[in-house]
Amino acid sequence: MLRDRDKEVIWHPYTPMKLRPESIGIVKGEGVYLEDEQGNRYIDAISSWWVNLHGHSHPYIASKLSEQLTILEHCIFAGFTHEPAVMLAERLLPLLPGEMKKIFYSDNGSTAVEVAIKMALQYWSNKGQRKQKLVAIEGAYHGDTFGAMSVSERSIFTEPFNEKLFDVSFIPFPETGREDEGLRALEALLNENNVAAFIAEPLVQGTAGMRMYNPETLEAFFRLCKQYDTLIIADEVMTGFGRTGALFACNGLETGPDMVCLSKGLTGGTLPMGITATTQEMYDAFYDDDILKTLYHGHSYTANPIACTAGLASLDLTLDETCEANRKRIEARHREFAASVKGNNKLKNVRIQGTILAMDIETGAATSYTNTQRDIIYKFFIDRKILLRPLGNIIYLMPPYCISDAELEYIYSAIKELTDKI
Numbered sequence: 506m507l508r509d510r511d512k513e514v515i516w517h518p519y520t521p522m523k524l525r526p527e528s529i530g531i532v533k534g535e536g537v538y539l540e541d542e543q544g545n546r547y548i549d550a551i552s553s554w555w556v557n558l559h560g561h562s563h564p565y566i567a568s569k570l571s572e573q574l575t576i577l578e579h580c581i582f583a584g585f586t587h588e589p590a591v592m593l594a595e596r597l598l599p600l601l602p603g604e605m606k607k608i609f610y611s612d613n614g615s616t617a618v619e620v621a622i623k624m625a626l627q628y629w630s631n632k633g634q635r636k637q638k639l640v641a642i643e644g645a646y647h648g649d650t651f652g653a654m655s656v657s658e659r660s661i662f663t664e665p666f667n668e669k670l671f672d673v674s675f676i677p678f679p680e681t682g683r684e685d686e687g688l689r690a691l692e693a694l695l696n697e698n699n700v701a702a703f704i705a706e707p708l709v710q711g712t713a714g715m716r717m718y719n720p721e722t723l724e725a726f727f728r729l730c731k732q733y734d735t736l737i738i739a740d741e742v743m744t745g746f747g748r749t750g751a752l753f754a755c756n757g758l759e760t761g762p763d764m765v766c767l768s769k770g771l772t773g774g775t776l777p778m779g780i781t782a783t784t785q786e787m788y789d790a791f792y793d794d795d796i797l798k799t800l801y802h803g804h805s806y807t808a809n810p811i812a813c814t815a816g817l818a819s820l821d822l823t824l825d826e827t828c829e830a831n832r833k834r835i836e837a838r839h840r841e842f843a844a845s846v847k848g849n850n851k852l853k854n855v856r857i858q859g860t861i862l863a864m865d866i867e868t869g870a871a872t873s874y875t876n877t878q879r880d881i882i883y884k885f886f887i888d889r890k891i892l893l894r895p896l897g898n899i900i901y902l903m904p905p906y907c908i909s910d911a912e913l914e915y916i917y918s919a920i921k922e923l924t925d926k927i
């Protein structure tokens with residue numbers, strides 16, 4: 506069995522290997538389903554760590570990739586360029602929030618953030634100004650590399666490395682009714698006049714437990730940054746490509762970011778790739794005869810043509826009107842579910858942002874990533890052939906957009922069954 510062979514040779518991410526040694530061996534993916542080696546089919550209600558947009562093994566994406574594989578599989582991206590990278594940049598830039606004019610490719614969400622941090626710090630040093638502080642929001646998660654960890658909440662994820670992380674200021678999360686606290690804290694920091702950049706997960710903090718806040722507050726954060734000449738990094742790694750309703754979470758704002766980080770849904774969940782998009786003004790600060798003003802950052806697989814082709818194919822599907830209709834349909838079903846569980850005292854803080862539905866399960870203990878009911882809740886859904894990976898006692902749905910009403914209904918009724926049992 507795959508499961509047993511795996512135990513001999515694999516070390517899994519985010520997995521306490523002694524406590525959770527069992528891995529389900531997946532042999533096939535099709536639409537919203539993942540099929541294991543015993544023929545069980547699981548609904549992938551979380552899009553496999555939030556990456557899959559259009560269903561697994563999508564035939565359209567597959568055909569584009571197989572064609573590209575026979576044209577150009579990879580080439581160095583310094584001194585050379587290629588059609589998929591240029592075309593993806595040409596097509597994406599006009600869709601992004603703000604005035605994005607350049608695309609910098611990397612490998613994943615963490616590197617997209619890492620690049621944005623480096624761009625922000627070097628932007629100011631290239632301009633001869635000493636702005637070196639970074640500001641983030643409490644609860645933030647921006648990835649697992651050292652820069653990305655530094656701008657993330659200090660937590661059990663970062664604990665062994667905290668001493669090595671650089672100093673970042675965190676402002677309070679803008680809970681409903683307490684938005685002013687975050688705004689005041691941000692303004693106080695910006696007033697010191699040494700803030701290089703502010704980074705935020707727009708509208709939804711994913712890993713913190715799908716914590717949601719309103720666009721007016723995001724707008725107010727961004728406006729303050731502009732007022733104090735501080736760069737804005739919008740980390741749309743999770744929220745991008747329609748998750749929050751609009752194509753990008755920052756799309757409706759009047760104040761645009763200076764950098765946008767993308768990954769996850771970028772390739773429809775097919776291949777790893779990251780993007781840091783930026784403005785002409787940012788780019789111009791590096792455009793110089795002095796080679797010391799160069800952004801010396803890159804990865805061997807930067808702008809891999811197959812990954813870029815996956816990005817293009819996924820974008821075709823995302824921009825198709827059926828995709829938008831599906832996103833609206835999912836949001837409408839979530840709202841019906843939320844109305845149907847009003848008064849269920851086992852489900853607290855039921856919240857929706859576009860296609861994302863989240864809620865806290867009342868377990869008698871505090872809502873937290875280390876809530877002891879986590880494994881019980883995970884198993885409950887796996888037993889019902891639903892992949893729904895709780896963040897502690899917080900459960901959420903972030904399904905591929907092709908999920909049917911019947912499949913959603915099946916998941917909703919499993920959630921209601923859970924509340925009867927827990």
Ligand SMILES: Cc1ncc(COP(=O)(O)O)c(C=O)c1O
Nearest residue numbers: 613614615646647648711742743
């Ligand atoms: C908002 C956000 N930024 C960055 C990352 C890191 O992305 P990756 O896991 O691809 O490194 C994540 C991953 O969950 C994320 O949610």
